[in-house]
Amino acid sequence: MADLPLVLVADDEEDVRELVCFNLEQAGFETVQAVNGLQAFALGKEHQPAVVVLDVMMPGRDGFRVCEMLREEESTRRIPVLMLTARGQTDDRISGLQKGADDYMSKPFSPKELVLRVKALLRRLEPTGQTSRLKVGPFDFDLTSVKLTVNDESIPLTLLEFKLLHLLASKNGAVVERESILREVWGYSDLSRTRTLDTHMKRLREKLGDYSDWLQTSRGFGYLFKAPVVK
Numbered sequence: 001m002a003d004l005p006l007v008l009v010a011d012d013e014e015d016v017r018e019l020v021c022f023n024l025e026q027a028g029f030e031t032v033q034a035v036n037g038l039q040a041f042a043l044g045k046e047h048q049p050a051v052v053v054l055d056v057m058m059p060g061r062d063g064f065r066v067c068e069m070l071r072e073e074e075s076t077r078r079i080p081v082l083m084l085t086a087r088g089q090t091d092d093r094i095s096g097l098q099k100g101a102d103d104y105m106s107k108p109f110s111p112k113e114l115v116l117r118v119k120a121l122l123r124r125l126e127p128t129g130q131t132s133r134l135k136v137g138p139f140d141f142d143l144t145s146v147k148l149t150v151n152d153e154s155i156p157l158t159l160l161e162f163k164l165l166h167l168l169a170s171k172n173g174a175v176v177e178r179e180s181i182l183r184e185v186w187g188y189s190d191l192s193r194t195r196t197l198d199t200h201m202k203r204l205r206e207k208l209g210d211y212s213d214w215l216q217t218s219r220g221f222g223y224l225f226k227a228p229v230v231k
Contacts, residue, residue, distance in 0.1 A: 003030075004028060004029055004030045005028075005029050005030070005050040005051070005122060006029070006030045006031070006032060006047060006049045006050055007024050007029050007030070007031050007032075007049055007050060007051045007052070007053060007118060008031075008032050008033075008034060008040065008043055008044055008047065008049040008051070008052045008053065009021050009024070009031055009032070009033050009034070009053045010033075010034035010035075010036075010037070010039070010040035010043075010052065010053065010054050010055060010058065010063070010066070011034075011035075011053075011055035011058065011084065012035055012036060012055065012057070012058045012059055013055075014035075016055070016084075016107075017033050017035075019111055020053060020111065020114060021033060022111075023111040023112065023114065023115050024114075024115060024118065027115045027119075029050075029118070032047055032049065035058075036058050036059045036060035036061070037058045037059070037060040037061025037062060037063065037065060037066045038060040038061055039060070040052070040054065040058070040061075040066050041061065041066050041069050041070065044066075044070055044076050044079065045073060045075060045076060048075065048076070048079070049079060050079070050080075050122055051079065051080050051081075051082060051118050051121050051122060052070065052079055052080070052081045052082070053082050053084065053114070053118070054066060054067060054081055054082065054083050054084065054101070055083075055084045056083060056084065056085050056086070056096065057086070063083055063084075063096070064095055064096060064099045065099075067081055067083065067096065067099040067100050067101050068099050068100065070100070071099070071100040071158060077156060077158060078146055078158060078159040078162075079159075080102045080103075080121035080122070080159055080160065081100065081101045081102050081103075082101070082102065082103045082104065082105065082114070082117055082118060082121060083096040083101040083103070083104045083105075084104070084105055084106075084107055084109070085104055085105070085106055085107065086106070086107055094195070094199060097196060097199040097200065097203075098199060098202075098203065100158050100203075102121060102158065102159070102160040103117055103120075103121060103186065103196075104196075105117065117187075120186070120187035123187065132144045134166065134169060134170060136169045136172050136225070137214070137227055138150050138151040138211065139169060139211075139214070140152075141162075141165075141166050141169065143166070146159060146162050147162075148162060148165065150208070150211055155207055155208065156207070157204075157207065160185065160186075160200065161200060161203065161204055161207070163185050164181070164185050164200055164201075164204065165204055165215075165225070167181065167184055167185060168181075168215070168223060168224065168225035169225045171224070171225065172225055172226065173224065173225075173226045174224060175218040175221050175222050175223070175224045176222050176223060176224065177221055177222040178197060178221070178222045178223075180222070181197055181222060181223065182196075182197060201215060201217075201223060213228040214226065214227065214228060216228075
């Protein structure tokens, strides 16, 4: 029998950890628990989990810093991270996404929804049946290794950032509507979550540097990937 997907659950509240782990195990996952930020990072490197569920407020290192640390390590850079934030703390959610989190939920949360979110993150890792490579201008997407090079220079992207940029590049020159992007990349199209998309687009542009102008905004509609007009 194939190994069950492993989820690392990091939260300093024991009742929250137990609740999350119980529901994940009932849904067919294996779990490992961390009680603080430093342990979360260590276990992430040791076990290479399929998904990390990461609380913001933890001793040792807070969730923001742990997310940054995971993204800085080559071995953990592409592990999807679902961040748990306090209810109503919009700044926490934005900060989490800016640090490289792939999704977030506010406390208190529905355990069933959390399981569905974890499954949605895992679906992003599944093969799509597409060709293993996409080249558009100086951009070279390797879907097998989930790596991007631009003019032979490697650009470090998270899994979600790679999927987002690849989606836009695969529609080269065409506007992709916001709802379609959210559905294809995040697995839902709730309009209240469009700030999530905006935050990730900002991060992508920062990482692309001189090539950021390939990512263009169609106001009121969505985004497109297109070679900039040379003036």
